[in-house]
Amino acid sequence: MPNLLNVLGFMNYSHFGSKFTQPNGITQLMEDLGNAKNSNNPNLVMLGGGNPASVPQVNTAFINELNHLVKNNKIAQIMGLYDGPTGNDEFRAVLANQLTQEYAWNLTASNIALGNGSQANFFILFNLFAGKMADGSHKKVLFPLAPEYVGYADQGLTDDMFVAIKPEIEILNTPNGSKQFKYVIDFDAVKAVLANDNSISALCVSRPTNPTGNVITDDEVHQLDLLAKQYTIPLIIDNAYGDPFPGCIYTDANLTWNSNIILCMSLSKLGLPGLRTGIVVANNEIIKAISRVNGAMVLSPNSFGPSLVTRLIKDNELLPLCKNTILPFYKNKAQVAVSLFDEIFADLPVYLHKVEGAFFMWLWFKDSKITSEQLYQKLKKQDVYIIPGHNFFIGIEDSWEHKHQCVRINYATDEATLKKGLETIKTLIM
Template sequence: AYEFSKFGRQLGCGSGIEELMDDLGHALASGGANVKMLGGGQPARIPEMNAVWRRRLEELMEESGGLERTLTSYDPPRGNPRFLEAIAGIFRDQFGWNITADNVAVTAGGQTAFYFLFNLLAGQMPDGSSKKILLPLVPEYIGYANQGMSGDLFRACTPTIEKTGPHEFKYRVDFDNLKVDSDVAAICASRPTNPTGNVMTDQEVARLSELAKANNIPLIIDNAYGAPFPSIIFTDATPFWDEHVILTFSLSKIGLPGSRTGIVIGPPEVIRALGSMSAIAGLSNPSTGQQIVLPLIESGEILKLSQEVVRPFYEEKCKLARRAAEEAFGDEVEWFMHRSEGALFLWLWFPDLPITSRELYERLKKREVLVIPGAPFFFGHSDDSWRHRDECIRVSYAMDEEIVRDGLRIIAEEVKKAWKAV
């Protein structure tokens, strides 16, 4: 056997999340037509959006030079120059932000943006010290968890839990206990949050921004589901930017996950570094997504599609899923759902559940319902006494309504069964 480097061991030898994703994939492949796939982060296929992608591909094929721009040339490592201009333009026009193309970089999906950003800012420093990314709230996006090239990168703060209804709660940043120690390289949060559907309030974002600024570190906000595209966000939340803020966006959740297009807005020095990293890791980024959406960004059509097609599509699905959960669980057992403010998921919490969420996940898998157990979303959080971490599951509602409804019914049956066995 070959000996792997430290880097190889960190990234090339599997991870909890890979295991889980693999498990989901295999269960799906071996299961029959009855498998209720409520596990993955696959966005829905929205017919109106697919029609737009089809139209755009046809336009590119017809347009002189369209095919060549889309498929037959390398873009500069930081992204197609006209695309970078268009992105800066839409944010200037929409929000009045003082940014230019020098504030914009493209990456191979949002996932790669985070891999680069986290390892750019945190980990082993030149003076031998080691720096961390501070998560002001957990649970947080599981895809960040294993990205550190030199080991664990994260430090997470326990949120406060506010009960906002008989079966509803919301996590809030616990500013009283949020400390930015000298080894914190950046603060990072997704908004809306995967897995909970939480949307940090404008006030929370403003306070995090002040905290970051006062400590001379960046605040990273992941807008994979956020405004202005795809805008899978059901509350009032103002997009936020400042000179020390790094924003990431993605074309995945508007319907182009296969195009692998991530977009970063940030300080020019960070943006230049991302371009260098793209050149080394991949020469250049996938150009198809950029070429498909370019005129939609230049004309502003992407905003209209987000507001009038994508957001209402998910808002309706979310409403149906919440209603289905209420019908399935009733008042027989204690259960809570995170207030659904965006993204594609219901985050269910079963206080004092007699089995762990991992066990619940296994039992559900036997019944052909695939969800994601909650514990892995609490990475970077070291308080083992916080049982809440084992009491939650994530359920996607991007699938067909009937599948979501049947899945929730079976989840409720298994939760009730677990309580009856006590």
Template sequence: MQLSRFGEKFAAKSGISGLMDDLGAALTDDPTLLFMGGGNPGRVEAVQVAFAKRLSAIAADRDARHQMLGVYQAPQGDRDFRDELARFLNREYRWSIGPENIAVANGSQAAFFVLYNLFAGVAPDGGERQIHLPMSPEYVGYRDIGLSDNFFTATKPKIERLAGGQFKYHVDFDGLVLSDSDAALCVSRPSNPTGNVVSDAEIASLDRLAQSKDIPLIIDGAYGQPFPALIEDSATAFWNENTILMLSLSKLGLPGVRSGIVIARPEIAQAFSRANTVVSLACGTLGPQLLRGMLDDGSLLQLCRQEIQPYYAQRRELAIHAIEAARGDLPVWIHKPEGAFFLWLWCEGLPIDSVTLYERLKKRGVIVLPGNDFFIGSGEDWPHSRECLRISYAGDRQTIEAGIALIMSELHNTYAQSP
């Protein structure tokens, strides 16, 4: 079988395909594996019950059932859902958007594939344009998404060491220099993988920089505002006409419905929808149908505040306590957890790289994500990029406690065996 260049690129093993392979193994091949590697949300019973009731109501309504199962949606997605989401965002944040600013996609991963390639890649004049990540590490799913080579550039972060064995990344504005080939800035807020939250001041500076270069600022808000809002209270939701805000229903507990949302000025939302129609024909209706009414009546925000946020807060504290109790004199630092549901460990001076550590942990029955693949566009020659792990604390208490015990045990062994 001879593949095209596209086929060779996208059929090859990648960081994101490896992550999903591990998820499949944990769910089906070997359910005894302690899965602390992926972005699968936790099983919050009250959330599942709420959406099950909504699904039952749709199934019992003849017209709603037909709308969900039997009709192609318009290119930008369900108009009633987009109307409701626009009302919600205007009410909550005093923005001024309408349904024309909103486009629905079949998951945010697919949405990023279309969006990134709208802006970056081979330009009409034959030159190459890139997406710039102002603070690497960034989401592993971005790495292989471009249709051309040299798709990303990135700036390494400043590292601030904090009390209690924690640290924090900051945007290094002194080192952040954009070139004429940079087509957009993109930052996840809160960060996947680190749980870092780029501050309001940093966002304002990135916005000014993007506007000065006449390029968009893309904010990946999959874990942030307005839902599920797994983000520290001091962060303010941000959008303007030069911003493209990406949202997802997955972290609400709905990864199976594959619903992503693009919020942008109308010409960008329309361009995205036209390209997305070529790729997907139409977006799915289940996610938008499930949320219909829950934005207008406030029940979705109530679900986030009363169920989703406390669930992850409790498990975050459990995970941090487990690491701190087992850390001893290991030079292992925890990135200050400000959002999402990950802990990012910096194993300073790690005698092996994080991929080797990942393989050893997998043999011991726990799956994490090695940090190497997250340093997209820069950092491959930076020792720090080989010393980090992403650990999910979305699972049940037993998984968190048992998994972290294995991780810390292996780290003690690894450092002890170093010459």
């Protein structure tokens, strides 16, 4: 495909421009999804993308809060003032207080920075810690557990910035014979990479994991934390779907933070993706660095997202909303998804990753002849959209067949749509 800027003939383009405008698997995919959503096709079965569900009670809570801000004459100030480059001060103070109450982490606003969405924060974090270094060396971020969030893959300002480790695959014994598995971190491999490759400058893991719905165990987090400290590199945890908000975790798991952990959170999966508010919880040196980068790159993050939830956090209304409404809503969706899986794929060599968090099903078509990319193309012809799994195996060699045997399905939709999608998949993999 021709480079976009080159088409103009007269325009030369930068290394950055070339790298960030390059068509790749996932940009094509996102364009497909965008076109499908805009098509107004009544038969569309949209199971791709990462949009959270519209949860009526949650919408009502946010709209009530908006009305409250209008009534109390706070809106003009929220819209009309630039926040500082670290993000809205009141929100940062209130959130620090809430996290300290919940987890006894002893945080202040100086441990929190905001950005225009978590993706924007990851761009800064990855490019602070890895790529071409000030001393001329080249550093990399290690994902200890592939598959991992595809949105990381194209964020490096420098080539070759990410390394990932293949998972161990554990087939689970389930009470009802449901064919499930769980990815487990291969710590021998992680330790070998850290011992042999001194270019690793950060660890990064999403928990709950996008795309698999995995929640790595407390013990896995503990081991990663120890390794990060041993190698004096930060551990970045992408907590976009986790506790305390939105709290989409259906298994026992505890949230950890210390000054060597960079915990990334978001308002998106609460139901506010349009407001683009990402949150970084870290030691103050990292927060100051993010603030400086924000100042140069974007002046300041938006005020509206954080301002909408500030009072809800301060008056301790947000976490009950998560616990009593959002969690049950998605937990129910997860149970429906597992039931449909058990029913539809009962007699086939198809495995489901244990549904522990977020709102994705990760299906593994073991011994399937059709690749996930071929399946995607065939499904697309039938107006069914999923994300083919190979995109999430960042930096894993193409020759590993498991890479081409999985798909991600967003189950934050209605049961009929999900059922139709899964049944269509069944007809294509048999």
